[in-house]
Amino acid sequence: DQQVKQNSPSLSVQEGRISILNCDYTNSMFDYFLWYKKYPAEGPTFLISISSIKDKNEDGRFTVFLNKSAKHLSLHIVPSQPGDSAVYFCAANWGDDMRFGAGTRLTVKP
C-alpha cells in the first residue's frame, strides 16, 4: 500500500514563476515530512523538512506547508529557476519507517 502519494508525475513551469508540488499521505502516525531532490545519475539529496507540530517551514526560496487534517503537504518554490529542474520526492517518517512518494519531475523553462 502506498502510504505517501504524489499524484502528479510531472510539472512544467516558467522561470521566475512559482512551482507547487503536492503530496498526500494516509498514515496519521507520520511525525516528520521531508522533501528530497534528485538529479539524473545522482542520489536524492535532502531539501527541506517539517515536523507534524508545525504547518509551515521556510528555507530561502523553498517553503513546505503541512495540512494535517487533510493529510496533505506541498512544496512551494519561488521564484523557480532552471537549476531546480529535477525529480522531487516527498517522504514521511515515523520512527525507523520512512516512506517515499513516486516523485514529481519538475521542469523549469527559461
Next chain:
Amino acid sequence: NAGVTQTPKFQVLKTGQSMTLQCAQDMNHEYMSWYRQDPGMGLRLIHYSVGAGITDQGEVPNGYNVSRSTTEDFPLRLLSAAPSQTSVYFCASSYVADYTGELFFGEGSRLTVL
C-alpha cells in the same frame, strides 16, 4: 569527504546468479538502509540497520539479505537474482538521534537481471 559510497555503479546479472552491492559511509552514522527505485513506485525500503549487529526488514525485503558487522559498511546480497530485481538501488545513512530522519544517499547502483 566521501559521504556514502556505493559499488558497483552498474551490474548485469543472469537469472539465478548472486551478487553483493557494497555500501560504505564515513560519517559515523548509526542508521543505514537500502532502497530500490522503480518507475512509478518511488523509493521503497528493503532493509535497514540502526547499528552494528542489528538489521531489520523494510517494505520489500524478499530476495535480499543484509548484515552489519561494522558501523561503516552495510552490504546488500542478492542470493539468486530474478528479473523483478532489475532496479536502481540506493544506500542511505543518517544519525539515529536525528528525529527528522534526514537521509544521506549514495549515487545509486543500477542492476539489470536478464
